[in-house]
Structure formats: C-alpha cells, structure tokens
Amino acid sequence: MLPFANPWSHVFVAKSRFGRGSGLILLEPPPEPSDADLASRIARGERWAEEAFYRRHAADVLALAQRLLGNSWDAEDVTQETFVTAFAIWNQLRDQERARSWLMQIAVRKVHRQFRRRRLLRLLSLDRNADDLPLDALARDDVSAEVRSELIVLDSALKSLAPKVKIPWMLRYIEGLLLEEVAEKCDCSLATVKRRIADAQRIVARHVHVEGGSDD
Amino acid sequence: MTKLRAPLAQQLEARVDDATLQRIWGRIGARRAGARPVQQRALVWAWGFAGAALVLVLTALASHWQDPRFNAPAPVSVGPLTSRAGQSLSVLGEALASTHELSDGSAIALDPGSRLEVLENNSRTFVSVLRSGRGSFSVRPGGPRHWIVEAGLATVEVVGTRFSVARLARGVLVHVEHGIVLVRSNQLPDDVQRLTAGQELLISAPPPVPRADSDPGTPTLLPVAPSASAKPNGGLSLDALLARATEQRRTGDWQAAEASLRQALAEHVAEPQAALAAFTLGKLLLDAEGRPAEAARAFARCLALSPPRSLAEDAWFRLADANAKSGNPAEAAAAAREYRARYPTGRHALDVARWLDEH
Numbered sequence: 001m002l003p004f005a006n007p008w009s010h011v012f013v014a015k016s017r018f019g020r021g022s023g024l025i026l027l028e029p030p031p032e033p034s035d036a037d038l039a040s041r042i043a044r045g046e047r048w049a050e051e052a053f054y055r056r057h058a059a060d061v062l063a064l065a066q067r068l069l070g071n072s073w074d075a076e077d078v079t080q081e082t083f084v085t086a087f088a089i090w091n092q093l094r095d096q097e098r099a100r101s102w103l104m105q106i107a108v109r110k111v112h113r114q115f116r117r118r119r120l121l122r123l124l125s126l127d128r129n130a131d132d133l134p135l136d137a138l139a140r141d142d143v144s145a146e147v148r149s150e151l152i153v154l155d156s157a158l159k160s161l162a163p164k165v166k167i168p169w170m171l172r173y174i175e176g177l178l179l180e181e182v183a184e185k186c187d188c189s190l191a192t193v194k195r196r197i198a199d200a201q202r203i204v205a206r207h208v209h210v211e212g213g214s215d216d
Numbered sequence: 217m218t219k220l221r222a223p224l225a226q227q228l229e230a231r232v233d234d235a236t237l238q239r240i241w242g243r244i245g246a247r248r249a250g251a252r253p254v255q256q257r258a259l260v261w262a263w264g265f266a267g268a269a270l271v272l273v274l275t276a277l278a279s280h281w282q283d284p285r286f287n288a289p290a291p292v293s294v295g296p297l298t299s300r301a302g303q304s305l306s307v308l309g310e311a312l313a314s315t316h317e318l319s320d321g322s323a324i325a326l327d328p329g330s331r332l333e334v335l336e337n338n339s340r341t342f343v344s345v346l347r348s349g350r351g352s353f354s355v356r357p358g359g360p361r362h363w364i365v366e367a368g369l370a371t372v373e374v375v376g377t378r379f380s381v382a383r384l385a386r387g388v389l390v391h392v393e394h395g396i397v398l399v400r401s402n403q404l405p406d407d408v409q410r411l412t413a414g415q416e417l418l419i420s421a422p423p424p425v426p427r428a429d430s431d432p433g434t435p436t437l438l439p440v441a442p443s444a445s446a447k448p449n450g451g452l453s454l455d456a457l458l459a460r461a462t463e464q465r466r467t468g469d470w471q472a473a474e475a476s477l478r479q480a481l482a483e484h485v486a487e488p489q490a491a492l493a494a495f496t497l498g499k500l501l502l503d504a505e506g507r508p509a510e511a512a513r514a515f516a517r518c519l520a521l522s523p524p525r526s527l528a529e530d531a532w533f534r535l536a537d538a539n540a541k542s543g544n545p546a547e548a549a550a551a552a553r554e555y556r557a558r559y560p561t562g563r564h565a566l567d568v569a570r571w572l573d574e575h
Contacts, residue, residue: 176223
C-alpha cells in the first residue's frame, strides 16, 4: 500500500455489536469510494480524490505501459503523462462510471506518442535507451523455460511491427481486451482494428502460435 | 510445438513497486505545479517545437558532416559483422594493444594481453566474451545489432554507446563514456543496473562462503554447481538443470554447463523441454567450446526431440552452421536446403540463401 494519506481514514461508522444499550461499540471503516464517487469529487476539485484515484489505478497503468513498450523508463514517463493529462482534461470525462477505461485510453494514446518519439530519436541517432523489459523478462517465475523461449521469439517478432498494428495486437492477445475495447482504446473503428490485428497476426504467426483471441 | 495462450498478461508480472509509484506521483505533482494555462501552453509548444526542430536538424547535419564514420563505406547491416577489411571475426586480441574497426562503423580496442572471443555474430546480434584484459567498445548508435559483452561476473548489454569492460583480479569493471548500458549480474540488486555516461561499476567476485561440510576454519568457495568431473547430482528436475546450466554459462564455466545439459538429456529425454536442453548444448559446443561436429549432433538430436517451431527453425539453421564449420559441406547444404524449404521467410532466410548461393 502506498504511503498516501487515506482521506477516509478518519471517518468511522459507529455500530453496536450487541444491540441497543450495550456499552461496546465497533468502529468500522466505510467501504472504499467507487470510481464514480472519486471522479465526481475530482471534478469538484478535491485533490485528495485525485490521489486516491492515482493510488487505485497507477499500478495497472504502469504495468500496461511496461508490457506495450518493453522499457521501464518510458513506461514511467507514460504513466506520469497519463495522469497529468487525465487530471488536466478531467472535465472531458463524460461517463464517470467509466473513468478507469477512459484513463487506459489516455495511456494507450501516450504509448503511441512514446513510440513516435522514440522513432524520431532513433532517426536522429539520439535514442540510447535500451529496452530492458522484453516479454520474457516480465514472465512470472513459474513460467516454464519453453514458454519463456517462445516469449523471446514473440517479443522479437513484435519489435518488427509498426506500433499502429502492434499495439492493437498486444491489447487483444496480451491484455485480452474485446475487439470493441481495442477499437475504443486505439481511437479507431472496429473494422480498422480488425484489419490491423490481422496484419500483425500474419507476421506473429510465422514465429509463434498464440491460442485464443481469434474469435473474430 | 509450444502454444502460448491469450491473454498472455496472465503469464506476465509487471515490475511495479510502491517506491516507483510514489516517485511517479511526486513527478506528477511537480509537472502540474509547473503547468501553464492551455492557450499559453499551446503557444509555448508551438515555439518550442519550431525551435527544437531547428536545433535537431542543425545537430543532425553537424554530426553528419563531422562524424568520420559517414565518410566510411556504407554500414553492413545484413549478415555477420566483419572487420572493415571484410575478414570474419572469431578471436580478437594479442600480446600488443590492438584496435579493430568493424564493418558497421563500430570499433573495439583491446589492451595488451586481452582476449575477446566472438560467440554469436549475425545481422541482429553480436555476442562476445572478454576472456581476459580490458576492452573499449565504441558501438555505432542506432545499428541493427544488439551487442552483448560477457565478462564472467557480468553481462553488458548495449544499443549504441562507448564503454569499456575490464576483467580484474578483484572483479569486473564497467565504465561508460557515452550513452547508456545495462549491466546484468547476480551480484547486483535485482540482477541489473543501468549505467549512464560517466558512471562506473565494479562488480566484485562473491566473498568466499564456507562449505557446510568443510572445516569452518578453512574458507572455500561454494561452487555454483558441480564441475564436469563431479558425479552428477541425481533427482533434479529438467527446469532445475536448465537453470543451473544457464547460471554456469553466465559464469563462464562451460564444462560444468555441458555436464548439466548432458545430464538433463540423459535423465529427462522424454520431457517436452529436452529439445531445449539439446539445443542449448549444441550452442554451447559450437559457440563457446569450438566443437562443431559434436554441436551438429546435438542440434540433430534437438530436431529429433520434436522441438517447438521457433526452436526448430533455429536448430535447422544451427545444424547447417555446425556442419559447415566441422567440414561437412554436403550435410551443411542439406540442412540449409531443409531450412529454406521449411522457413522461406524465416529469421535466417537471408543468411541461408546467401550461404547456399556461395556454395
């Protein structure tokens, strides 16, 4: 747990354990606020809600960025910029129930932007930031050596793809999103996303076989 | 053939910790504190972008004109690295200091008495091991190859930079002059350290650990694994043997690694990962020990053990390579043709096609 101040920590609900008249009172913290609660409070300018929202979702944003970018430094930058942007344009969030999905959409946009930035830097021979988190480095400890070797090959195949086809494929096959969700995250139509995933899959399938995710 | 199952995120584990998240939160606060109103920010962006573009163009042009590498022949990005004169690379270094300019514009300078052996050299990877002495590496930025320098206790990975690696009596010293490198070693926290320009890292040999069964007054090194001559330690799983062989290869103990892999094949030949053990043994024999005939047998055995597709592709390619190096051109050609038939657009298709054309 992060060492942030919990805005709810001072709020308790007094509840009698033994019924009316008993001298024993059990103090219970209230349930955590929902994303929609936090979203509406952020919209009202309550800074603690921003911190609580960050605390709830930052790890997922960072993990997504690490998997998509394969680079811990870039992933940290993307996480930072995702939240900076989200808080700056919070009034554009239409459905507060879907604040998390909206946040992830911003994160994917930032990943796209990071890829473009790296391409420019590499073009100018200014990018010396080695990718330190290939998929095999992110594999869980209990993953077999054989699967790990397949992940090495998959990572190598994905590196040969352009970000605009690689990211939809990764959202589909690595993150397990539905096609509609991939389309939303990538800001493009369902047909475009299907085409891009198919393009990527043709390349990936030459090197490794990934089961599932092909129900489209 | 191994099949990965979507969603793959279930088999992955992000590198996330509280300290990192706390650091990012601090950076977010700083960024927001420095934020400007939207219109002013747009103006700053516009001017900033225009200025940055101008500076970048001027910088790129200046480095293009000044860099002597651009007066050199066009870099070779297909096939293995060679010397500038086109000679193949296997062992570098001699009694005197030497400098080796490579076909992609990179350079390696070795101190007197240093020895650098090339383990893997193709269009994507250049792996070498510094057996002794000190080497300075100037790697062409943005090149197509992933450079790895093994130095016993440490592995240095680099994309484009200038750095040196020295094997000293007290450990391995890595110094970065320019750019960024990753140093991997089991002596480091989390096994990895990022070094930037001007930074230096000394990885010391692990302190002697007394063996449990030895005289406590007589410190001795605890071996990472039994040596090749030691009696095999039965009962280990295939995964454990593969992990042990990997560790032994990392520390340069090739003979012990070979023994572990042979043990894995002898005791677990019916398991699906036995093919991986055979393949690793072949690589070890071919790259590290210079025994191509035995390596060819190991790769052939790997293929007989129904390896996964990606492994099979590499095994056919390596089989051709090992046969060629062991003086069996007919068998090398047969393996190369088999590779071409099976993987016409494979990772090594260009190298195989060129080799077949030449022979």
